[in-house]
Amino acid sequence: MTVAIYANVSDARQGGGLTYVLAIAAAISAAPGEREVRVLFPAEVDVDLVRRLLPVPLDGFEIGTAARPGSLAGELRSALRGLGDDEVLVQSTEVPRLRGLHNVHLICEFPFQRVLRPSERARLALFRSVVANSAYTARWIDRRWGRAARVLHPPVFGIAPRPKKPWIVALGRFAGGGRSKQQAEMVELFGRLVRGGLEGWELHLVGTVQDREYLARTMESARGLPVVFHADAPREELEEVCGASSLFWHFVGAGIDRDAEPERMEHFGIATAEAMSAGAVPVVVARGGQPEIVEAPDGPAGILWESVEECAEATRRLCADETLRSDLSARARRRAEAFSFPVFAERARELFAPVRS
Numbered sequence: 001m002t003v004a005i006y007a008n009v010s011d012a013r014q015g016g017g018l019t020y021v022l023a024i025a026a027a028i029s030a031a032p033g034e035r036e037v038r039v040l041f042p043a044e045v046d047v048d049l050v051r052r053l054l055p056v057p058l059d060g061f062e063i064g065t066a067a068r069p070g071s072l073a074g075e076l077r078s079a080l081r082g083l084g085d086d087e088v089l090v091q092s093t094e095v096p097r098l099r100g101l102h103n104v105h106l107i108c109e110f111p112f113q114r115v116l117r118p119s120e121r122a123r124l125a126l127f128r129s130v131v132a133n134s135a136y137t138a139r140w141i142d143r144r145w146g147r148a149a150r151v152l153h154p155p156v157f158g159i160a161p162r163p164k165k166p167w168i169v170a171l172g173r174f175a176g177g178g179r180s181k182q183q184a185e186m187v188e189l190f191g192r193l194v195r196g197g198l199e200g201w202e203l204h205l206v207g208t209v210q211d212r213e214y215l216a217r218t219m220e221s222a223r224g225l226p227v228v229f230h231a232d233a234p235r236e237e238l239e240e241v242c243g244a245s246s247l248f249w250h251f252v253g254a255g256i257d258r259d260a261e262p263e264r265m266e267h268f269g270i271a272t273a274e275a276m277s278a279g280a281v282p283v284v285v286a287r288g289g290q291p292e293i294v295e296a297p298d299g300p301a302g303i304l305w306e307s308v309e310e311c312a313e314a315t316r317r318l319c320a321d322e323t324l325r326s327d328l329s330a331r332a333r334r335r336a337e338a339f340s341f342p343v344f345a346e347r348a349r350e351l352f353a354p355v356r357s
Contacts, residue, residue, distance in 0.1 A: 001354060003028055003037045004085040006066060008092050010041040012049040015173070015208065016270050017109055020133060020154045021091050022056040024107070027345035028352055029060035040066035052234050053208065055157035086354055090127075095120040095145070105352060106130045107152075110137050110267045111144045121146070131351055134268040134289035152351055153292075154270050155344035156336055159278035162243035164329075166201045168315070169245035169280060171238065171271035172252075173207045174231065176214035178264060181207065182251035184214070187222045189308055193315060194225060201319055203249075204241050206230040239278075246325055247318055248275035253287035254308060262288075269293050276301060277336035279329040283314050293335070301335035302328055 005025055009017040021039065029037040037060070044065055051058065088104040090096050094113040098104060106127045116124065124130075124147055132138035132149040141149040168190070172181030183205050190203045203222075209215055209231050219229055230237055242248075250272050253265040265288030266272075272282050272293050282302030284290045294302045303314040318325050337343075 001035050001086045003035055003087045005039045005089040006091060007039055007041045010043040010045050012046060012053045015054060019054050019056055019270060020109065022058065023155045023344060024348050025061045026057050027348040030345065031349045037061035039063050055235060087352060089352065095124050098123065098126065103128055108137065108141055108149065109133045110263055111141045112263055114144055116145055134292055136289040136292065137267050140262055150351055152347055153339055153344065154268055155341040156270065156273040156277055156339040157341060158336065159239045159242050159274055161279040164246045165244045167204050167245040168201060168247040168249055169204045169206060169242055169275060170249045171206050171242065171275060173210050174215040175210040182254065184218045184221060185251055186249055187218055187227055189312060190227065191225050193312060198319060202226040202228060204228045204230060204245060206233050206238050206241055208232055242275055242280060243278045245280045247315065248272065248280040248282045250282065250284035250290065252285065254285045258287055266290055273336050273339045276332035279333050281318060281325055281328040281332055283311060296331060296335040299331060301331040
């Protein structure tokens with residue numbers, strides 16, 4: 001049996017989307033039975049960089065490239081080639097060109113395409129299933145595209161907890177503009193906390209660099225503050241810092257109209273779940289996919305906030321109360337287990353099970 005997975009990202013610095021599609025390939029390739037899995041990217045992938053930055057096992061499947069069809073003739077040729085595969089998975093944030101004519105799944109991490117033409121609705125109807133990375137994304141797929149989606153939360157490759165230090169950690173690429181992880185805003189708030197009397201705590205910002213100018217501006221604004229930058233840190237350094245941190249910050253979506261610009265929320269939040277696996281207490285904005293991660297059956301596994309002032313107050317309280325931090329840290333670790341790779345792999349194999357004839 002052959003499975004072709006068409007990815008829409010190829011840069012290891014776009015961690016979330018790349019982690020997601022590679023983890024799906026790893027889960028399918030490890031399923032019982034003979035399955036030949038190929039992941040095809042729109043451009044060549046730096047596999048060595050992927051190995052350094054991402055924890056996904058890459059040994060059970062092939063990695064290659066496939067040009068995107070740009071015309072009707074190209075689309076038809078691609079679809080006909082897809083007939084040779086038993087299953088086809090297409091990762092896209094828009095209704096894509098079909099890569100096969102049967103047993104095709106659409107993997108959508110958010111429906112950036114706001115309105116569909118009749119021809120696109122007809123094309124969407126041909127997909128065997130649509131799979132979303134969160135219930136938040138699934139709601140917007142239904143709202144914008146009128147198609148129900150099944151949820152496959154991205155996996156968390158757990159980080160071993162270490163003896164905790166008075167550190168706040170944030171994980172995410174350094175980039176300005178609409179897809180910023182808002183490290184500059186974090187530095188500004190942390191500076192206010194320090195000037196307001198917070199002592200002995202450090203802010204650690206870990207991430208790959210997509211915008212060096214943004215990183216330089218943020219570093220300049222942090223001058224004189226106990227802020228440590230871990231730019232382009234390898235996975236080992238990320239795990240070391242995250243494992244020792246007591247709190248985790250996530251600001252994406254703060255101050256944005258959630259109905260007018262839902263794509264600017266965090267669609268799931270792999271970094272949040274990773275930090276929780278290490279016992280870092282999440283103090284994160286109550287938007288996008290973040291509540292799905294933090295809200296647990298046995299009670300909240302962290303603090304959700306709407307305003308920056310609420311974040312500041314929650315941070316002060318946690319920094320001052322070791323018992324509260326310890327309790328929420330234990331809950332965070334338990335909650336993160338729900339997103340572990342074994343749980344993810346079982347769900348992926350269920351969603352992408354081949355059609356039985």
